[in-house]
Amino acid sequence: MRGRTIMQSVIVVGAGFAGLSAARALERLAVPRVIVLEAGDRVGGRAHTLRLPEMSLELGTTWVHGLRMGDGRVNPVFRAAQDAGLLTTSPEQTVWDEATFLQPGSREPVSAPEELLVVARALTAFDEAVDAARADDDASRSLGEALDAAQLSLAARLEGAAPRLADRVWAWRERLQRAMDGTASSHDVPAAAIARYAAAVDGEVNVPIPAGFASLADAMADGLDVRFWQRVEHIDWGGSPGVRLRTASGDAWEAEAVVVTFSGAEIKSGPGSPLTAVAWVAGPEARSVGALSDQQVLEGLRLLPKIFPTLSLPSGASWDKVTASRLVLAGEALAPDCFGTAQGAILSGERAAQLLAEEWGA
Numbered sequence: 455m456r457g458r459t460i461m462q463s464v465i466v467v468g469a470g471f472a473g474l475s476a477a478r479a480l481e482r483l484a485v486p487r488v489i490v491l492e493a494g495d496r497v498g499g500r501a502h503t504l505r506l507p508e509m510s511l512e513l514g515t516t517w518v519h520g521l522r523m524g525d526g527r528v529n530p531v532f533r534a535a536q537d538a539g540l541l542t543t544s545p546e547q548t549v550w551d552e553a554t555f556l557q558p559g560s561r562e563p564v565s566a567p568e569e570l571l572v573v574a575r576a577l578t579a580f581d582e583a584v585d586a587a588r589a590d591d592d593a594s595r596s597l598g599e600a601l602d603a604a605q606l607s608l609a610a611r612l613e614g615a616a617p618r619l620a621d622r623v624w625a626w627r628e629r630l631q632r633a634m635d636g637t638a639s640s641h642d643v644p645a646a647a648i649a650r651y652a653a654a655v656d657g658e659v660n661v662p663i664p665a666g667f668a669s670l671a672d673a674m675a676d677g678l679d680v681r682f683w684q685r686v687e688h689i690d691w692g693g694s695p696g697v698r699l700r701t702a703s704g705d706a707w708e709a710e711a712v713v714v715t716f717s718g719a720e721i722k723s724g725p726g727s728p729l730t731a732v733a734w735v736a737g738p739e740a741r742s743v744g745a746l747s748d749q750q751v752l753e754g755l756r757l758l759p760k761i762f763p764t765l766s767l768p769s770g771a772s773w774d775k776v777t778a779s780r781l782v783l784a785g786e787a788l789a790p791d792c793f794g795t796a797q798g799a800i801l802s803g804e805r806a807a808q809l810l811a812e813e814w815g816a
Contacts, residue, residue, distance in 0.1 A: 463487040464810065465699060465707055467686050468715035470499020471515075471796050472784040474674040475530075475803030476713045481678070483811050490678055491699070491707065493685035496668070497675040499715075501796065503666030510666035517662045518545075519795050520655030529655075530800040531670070535663055538673035545661045555623060564619075572616045576623035579608045584631070587645040588652045597648050598641030601628060636794060638737035654791035667796070689714070691781040711814070713806045715784045715799075779813035782806040 464480050466473045469492035480488045496502075501515035518531045518541070535541040554563035555573050564573055583604035587597045605624055609617045628640060637643050663670055685702040689712060699707040735743050743751070759765065784806035789798030 463696075463709040464489075464711045464713060465697070465709040466490045466713045466715065467689075467699070468492065468499065469494075469497040469671075469675065469680055470715055470785075471501065471531075471671065471674070471799035472715040472786065472803040472806075473499070473713070474671065474678065475800040476715065476784050476806045477678050477803075478674060479804045479807035480713075480810070483807060487709070488679065489707070489709070490675075490680040491684040491686055491701070492680055492682050495682050496671075497680060498668050498671030499799075501667035501671050503668035505666065505668075510664065512662070512667060515667045515796050517660040519660060519792075519797065521545075521659050521661065522655075523797070524653045524655055524791075529797050530804075531796045532661070534674060534800070535670050538670060540663050540665055540669055540673070541661065555626075557619075557622070568616075569619060572612065572619045573623050575612075576608060576620040577627060579604050580624060580627045580631075584648065588649040590645040590649070593644065593646050595645045596641045597631075597635075597643040597645055598639060600645060601631075601640055634794070642737075642741075650791065689781065697780050711780050711782065711810050713782050713784055713803070713810070715803065779810055782809050 462485070464485055464487070466477045466480075466488065467490075469490050473490055473492075474497060477488050477490050499514075502513040504511040504513055518529060518535065520529050521532050522528055532541065536543070556563055564570060580601070583600050584597070586604075587595070587600040590600065605621075608620055608624075612620055632638070632640055635643050635648075683703070684705065686699050687702050688700040689697060690699075691697040691712065696708055696710045697712045699709075699712065701707070746754075784799075784802045786793055786795060786798035786802060788802045788805075789795075792798040792801070
């Protein structure tokens, strides 16, 4: 800790839940000047609510995932919603109550009693398979293996046209699971990872915010100094003292530290900078590359100049000493136990503020 120097100013880039959480935490720590720079015209980031006359339609973040965390703490999203008067202590759990299932080529939902029973049995079997995977002690077993076994077991218990409908329901639910897990294949997800993620949340309670998540973002932004239409294009944090930021409109900002809550890939290089020689390999290709040795990967990279003979590669690189705690990252991706959630974003923002406070003595 610096001890003798008290942090006076911090800029937070991005007004999503991570940015709003960081800014509020910094203000609670009595940092005199906290400014949030937002590229758009609203707060909330990926939480975007379309307000219709008869309802609020969520275009992004949809529900509060669990009222408590696995360690017993109140979910910070639930806590913030309660503080804002958006949820009661016993909110209605209505996320799935009005769900319907449509057959391909039909606009009418499945309604025949025997078909509804098949849908219910398929969804129940799927959820039971996920629960079993969470409790599996076999570190080598994947979620996909558990789901495959459960689907075969379900099909063996059905007759007539029921297996076909069950397969369609299963395929839909499996796609939803992959979307929630952020994977191309459930076979890539270790059962242990599912267990760790589940342990971060106490129970399977999913609660929507009737007024919309945008209302929660607005409440969290209340009283903060948020500047809209400030798309940050450049951050200079290597000089001394402090950090300097430049926006697309040409505005310049300075502070002692900065909290960045969006992908650094968006600003890690600018016009004229060398091409970024990095690729994100996902899905089956990731498994193929992962099986290669370092030497095989290097040999593949050495082929690039032959494939692209006109490509001008940088001659080298340089490295300078990193100045501690001038730039801190935040966002749901940095919350390993609850990534992909609003609570992960909020906890990450609070952690970023605490890191700065510990370094600067705020």
